[in-house]
Amino acid sequence: VNPKHLEKDSLWVGLREDEFENPDIFKLLEGLFSTKPPAKKILAETAEGRPTKKGKELRVLDIKTGQNLSILLSSIKLSFEDIKQRILAVDEANLTPGLLEQLMRCIPEPEVLKKLAALQNCYSDLAEPEQFAVVMSSIKRLVPRISSILFKMKFPEIVSDIKPDLVSATEALDEIKNSRRFAKLLELLLVLGNYLNAGSRNERSIGFDVSFLSKLENTKSHDGNTTMLHFLAEILDKMYPDILGFLDEIIHVDKAARVSAETVHKNITSMGKQLKDLELDLKNLGKSTDPNDKFGDVMRISFYIKFHGFLKEAQSQYELLSAMYKKLESLYDSTAKYLAFDPKKYVMEDFFTDIKTFKDGLQKALKDNARLREFQEKNRRASEAREKAEKEKQEKKLRQAAILDMTANENQEGVMDSLLEILKTGSTFTVTRERRDGKRRTPRVAG
Template structure:
């Protein structure tokens, strides 16, 4: 029998061979049946690692024929493990308390900034495009130099100007300015320019006014020229007179006949009237007749070139842009006149030049309005409802139809001439072919017999008295 276990108590260490050995003690279960010797173990004093096994149910393990039941017999050999070494090797290590690390000393920031990170980043990106120092950028702003400032750059710059709280923080900063971030240093330089925001607004307005004039003025001049072109064209009324006569002839006896005139949009309907030849329209025929009797009318597309170019120009839009631009210039002129002398000297002349150019453009719009009324009377349209944009679009479409019909007529004539030449060529070739005794053309062949028709040869044999051999008839005949 194994020796009795040591009395319960706390685990202790005993030196064996100079090593400390953990000694564990059992904890008997109170009020329970005695544990068989092959299952009796010591209670570990430390938290142990687990063995991953599959435990058998007690009723299965205690069956008489099982291996585990044989271990509980009286004569079974008992093996005792070294619990102390197992506990030492397979226990969880004790957690050592971490030494409290001293908090690292807080580093002073290299740069000081009063701007939020997003605005600081955007301002730095904005400044990098100039590829020069902050002092050079602010010098250009103070001098009103717009060589590196276009309209879009100035619009972006206006959005990046310092706000009130940023100005107060920067002005209250009394330490070394070199400690400030790049964007903050630029703001300090900018704040040193008197009326810096007014200067930027003047730069933007002068540049924007120049760009707007360059875009709007050519369009306004083109619209005015298009109106004059329609009013002075001598081919357009002659062509319309020709259409009027043809229309009265086609509509003779109906309620649409005997007309004194027609709306100019009728020109677009000339291709809707088809002839008996499906591809030929009334416009094709009119141009064909004009080519014979009035060839000068075929140059009508030249008179409609400027109205076609003006199609698509929104007159109301460009006039509104010009009017808004003039109002901004006048308002800025008032602000500059009440500003410091340096700003007045820089921008008064530039603003005045832009205002004069805008007023000259306004005179062009007034001339267009007068020509519009004249054109409405000329075309017998309602002056209040007449749209120059629609009128020019009608002229452009008619011009395209006119040019296309001219091309169709030319192509058809070339095709007809080509067919006629081919017909004459075939007739000449037919006339040059050799003919037989009966006047019919002789076929070309290799041998002489092939040149004679079989039927002609048979008829010739009959005339000579050659008797033909009779062939037997079939039973069905």
């Protein structure tokens, strides 16, 4: 596993290997599986062929802390002194949030750092992780300082994460409360619900739980061919199209549904705590004897002199975000009163999610209904076309039959006319007489 890819929640970061370190097990393991010959020398050959001393044992650090520091140091291509100077100078150009977060996780407790600082004279005899800790121990309040630098570096990102969420949620609540069409929609649903519940204990209700909106799609018709949501969409589309305008009046609901008020509150609270810690650190900092120590200059001096330092800016942003959050809480409470629900039981995140689910479902139902109407219209036209074709086919057959009848009648009349003509002229009888006389007479011989 590449140490650079390790996250703070990674399994490998939190393992406690010392729990399973057992010499007896190691001995058995080596006897059964080791492919290396037993070590005969204290010196071992490096990859470059240079002899190096056997790894030095830790004197103060526990094994886990030593391992974590070793992993961290192997991923940083800097000398210990360079790391120290960058922290002292608050060198944001050459410090990364990732490095600072790893340092905060790996740096030993202050008491341990004090013990290591006392071993300054034995520096060359210490293991690498302890050498690093000795160098870092010269920085006063090391961990709080790293935390403050990290906070400063991430502050713009923190603000950019919180502020849009506050704006979206506030706008969404304003839109819901002030949408006349949304109010009419709820009235219509109440009427439909009371009609369906006539005769039950829920008849003539004066209102309903807003979370019911997201469940309309689950209410099926008796035949299972439609839902209450599709029925509502059809009614709105055909009879109350103006109410559908509410879809364009609550446009911030989509973004608000992604907002967790609890997370926003935690982030603002954490910001306030970090600002107080920073302010306390600056008050207790005193004058540093190290000319490279710029922490006070960066964090405080510009605040007191130019009024444009980080602390001033951060405090201003914090106050603004806190005020925005209080406004959001107040608006949600008033929305809860407006729609008659308990804001403590029905949290903001669930409220927005239900409204968005209903909104998205209604838009989908409108499209489904339109497709169904189009399909039905297509079938109707196809059916009419088939009926028309069949009718034309039958009419054609009737016309053909009529023509045949007429032809037959005309032929029959023609035969009768011919017979009558023959009878009138007597031509048939003449031919017959001639044929009969010809058999009896013998032609005369010319004389």
